[in-house]
Amino acid sequence: MCILAAVLGMSVQSCSKDDYQSRIKELIINENNYKFDSDGGSYKREYRGEDLSCFKVSSNADWCTATIDFAKSTMTVTVDENETFDPRTATVTISDVVDGVSKRTFTVSQAQCDAIQTDEGSYEVGTNGGSVSIKVQSNVSYKVQITYGEGSKDWITVPTSKTRGLVESTLTLEVAKNTSQKERSATVRIYDEKSGVEDQVLITQQFVAKFKLEKTEYEIDEHGGTVNINVTTNADFACYETLEDTWAQKQKLQTISDDVKCQPFVISPFNEKNNKRETSITFSNDFGDNVEVTITQTRHLYIKEESVKLMKGVEQTLTLVNEKKWGVTWTSSDEKIATVDKSGKVTAVDGGGAIITVTSEDGNHTDQVALTVEKPADLKDNLVGSNEPGYESVDGVKVMTSLDCNITNNSENTIQLDEVSLYCDGEYKKSKALNRTLNKEGGSYTYTFNIDVEYEEIPDNPEEGESTEENSNDESSNGSRAGTRDDSETKKKPKENTHKYQVVWDYTYGGEKFKFTYPESTGSTKASTRRASTRRR
Numbered sequence: 001m002c003i004l005a006a007v008l009g010m011s012v013q014s015c016s017k018d019d020y021q022s023r024i025k026e027l028i029i030n031e032n033n034y035k036f037d038s039d040g041g042s043y044k045r046e047y048r049g050e051d052l053s054c055f056k057v058s059s060n061a062d063w064c065t066a067t068i069d070f071a072k073s074t075m076t077v078t079v080d081e082n083e084t085f086d087p088r089t090a091t092v093t094i095s096d097v098v099d100g101v102s103k104r105t106f107t108v109s110q111a112q113c114d115a116i117q118t119d120e121g122s123y124e125v126g127t128n129g130g131s132v133s134i135k136v137q138s139n140v141s142y143k144v145q146i147t148y149g150e151g152s153k154d155w156i157t158v159p160t161s162k163t164r165g166l167v168e169s170t171l172t173l174e175v176a177k178n179t180s181q182k183e184r185s186a187t188v189r190i191y192d193e194k195s196g197v198e199d200q201v202l203i204t205q206q207f208v209a210k211f212k213l214e215k216t217e218y219e220i221d222e223h224g225g226t227v228n229i230n231v232t233t234n235a236d237f238a239c240y241e242t243l244e245d246t247w248a249q250k251q252k253l254q255t256i257s258d259d260v261k262c263q264p265f266v267i268s269p270f271n272e273k274n275n276k277r278e279t280s281i282t283f284s285n286d287f288g289d290n291v292e293v294t295i296t297q298t299r300h301l302y303i304k305e306e307s308v309k310l311m312k313g314v315e316q317t318l319t320l321v322n323e324k325k326w327g328v329t330w331t332s333s334d335e336k337i338a339t340v341d342k343s344g345k346v347t348a349v350d351g352g353g354a355i356i357t358v359t360s361e362d363g364n365h366t367d368q369v370a371l372t373v374e375k376p377a378d379l380k381d382n383l384v385g386s387n388e389p390g391y392e393s394v395d396g397v398k399v400m401t402s403l404d405c406n407i408t409n410n411s412e413n414t415i416q417l418d419e420v421s422l423y424c425d426g427e428y429k430k431s432k433a434l435n436r437t438l439n440k441e442g443g444s445y446t447y448t449f450n451i452d453v454e455y456e457e458i459p460d461n462p463e464e465g466e467s468t469e470e471n472s473n474d475e476s477s478n479g480s481r482a483g484t485r486d487d488s489e490t491k492k493k494p495k496e497n498t499h500k501y502q503v504v505w506d507y508t509y510g511g512e513k514f515k516f517t518y519p520e521s522t523g524s525t526k527a528s529t530r531r532a533s534t535r536r537r
Contacts, residue, residue: 022102024055024094029106034092038082038113046074054098061090064108079110085139087112114195116142118171122202125175127210127234129155134171134201140192144171149185156186156203178205181235181286209235209287210259216291222270222299222365229263229281229293230256237285239263239293245279248295270297273304275321300324301365303344303358309372310338310348311413311510318344318369320358327361338371351375376510382411385518387503390448399453400497406446407505407516409438415509422449423502438507449503455492 027050033043040063052073057066063080075094082088089109096102119135136142144158157174171190178184184205191198214230224247231237241250251264263283270277276298284290304319318340322328330340333355340346340356351373359366390402403422409415415438421431429449436445505516 020098022054022096022099023050024096024102024104027094027104029104031106034077034106034108036079036082036108036110038111040079040081040110042076042078044074044076046072048073054096055094056097057092057094059090059092059108061088061108063088063110064090064092066092077108079108082110082113085112085115112139114140114192114197116140116190116192116197116199118190118199118201120201122204125178125203125205127178127206127208129175129177129205132156132173132175132203134173134188134190135168136171136190136199137168138190138192139167140195140197142190142192142198145189145191147187147189151182152180152184152186155184155205156188173203175203175205178207179234181207181209183207209233209285209289211235211237211283211285211287211289211291213283213291213293216293218293218295220267220295220297222297224267224269224297226251227265227267227295229265229283231261231263231283232259233261233285234259235285235287237261237283237289239281239283241265241281242279245277247277247297248279248281265295267295267297270299272299273302273306275299275302275323301326301328301358301360302367303356303369305369307370307372308346308356309374310346312348312351312373312375313511315345315347318346318356318358320344326365328358329361331357331359332371333357337373346371348373374510376413376512376514378514379409379411379413379415379507379509380514380516382409383505383516384408384410385503385505385516387501387518389451389497394453394494397494399494400451401453403449403451403501403503404446405449405503405518406444407438407518408442408444409440410442412440413509414438414440414443415507417445417505417507418513419506420447421504421506423504424499426500426502451497453494454497456495458491458493 027047029045033045036043050073052068052075053070055068057068057075059066059077063082064077066075066077068075077092079090087110089107091105092108094104094106116136116138118137123132123134125132146156146158148155155176155178157176173188184207186203188201188203189198190201210233212232214232218227218229220227227248229239239250241248247268247270249266249268251266254262254264256262265281276296278294278296281293281295282290283293300321300323302321304321308316308318310316320328330342330344332338332340332346334352335349335354337350337352337354338346338348338356344358346356348371354371354373355368356371357366357368384407386404386406388404388406389400390404391398392401393399394401405420405422407417417434417436417438419431419433422429432447432449434447437443438445503518505518507514507516
């Protein structure tokens, strides 16, 4: 600025001569060069050989500026962008600073701004669509072009071109319901082909997944049938059943309306001995919605027993589950095999098979159990016997004085022990009446028989080396079996027991009587010589 002031001062001094003649009128000014469009810009004019230091330039509009470059002898006019919808002009004045009188003016003109303007840059529309009203300000006729986002098209209805001149109008677009199952967008271009002016609006249509099940718990009785699960949704979904629950079979999806789908499941009859069974089904879509549905199949009347096996003559009351406390009737398919009373007590009549049925009063609920009646058979292959002798010292001689008789029941039937009998060398000796229950699968019982001691005479002339000294006849040594002896009687001593013993067990089950003999033959099996570790009576 200091340099510029010095130059101007020198110029004034050089131009202040008395013979000074202003050349302002000789300056070439072509106003066609000072017409600008709405974008504005600059125009530079060079004056070769002209000393412009005698001049200054000014503008009466703030949007237009003019400057002189003395060193390069150029004048520059700069115009800002016209953001208004009207054309405008400015007056630029060139003044002679030497004589202070001479001046010259020219006009700078700028075209109006051709514009299309919208009130909002973007709009958002709900899933169900609707109208979008765009306020447009424009001074040109415009057209509308829509560019759709990827994956969708033709979901916005385009109106015809409306506006001409600088007016405010409303552009109404119709947006269709969004069934794309995702958010979508489109760019609305509002433009004038002639001037090239345009504005753009982004329309975004959201997609909000709707997912609601009519109910989440379903119940069906033992007869089975179809369970229809209604889903209100605007999105695709899938359902996943529990694979092992094959009694609930998924069927083909059905459409009830635009927003309602029906997923049927066919439920098989429920014949298990149980009051209910459940399966879970998960409904889900790609939007993170998950709903679990439970199907419960109930059975309020059934017999707990899977099957029943009875011996002839035995009674058993069946276990009935009757949650609803219905009145029921009981029937047997063959009363010659088994009968059943009103309380469910079954009586085995004869060997064979029968079906026991219970039915509710209304006849809608029933259950059955298979009954097998067995005739009793000899259980000897499932009974185990043992005979263990017991020994005592009598008159200094070890002799057999007892026999522990044991029987073990390894059969699947409980039996009744009626009597046990002892045989010696095939001849009946004695018996004992019993009233003992012998449980199945391992029940055991032991009875002990006393065995009389036998004696033999001692020779009058004992062989050499044989002791003639009598055994003590003390009563405590001989026991009750030895008794006392008179010196006048023939001398006797206990002898070894070489007899073979058999035990016969009389038992009853299933209304029939049987015998079990141990050992089976006196000639085939010798009594054990091991002393029983435990003796029980």
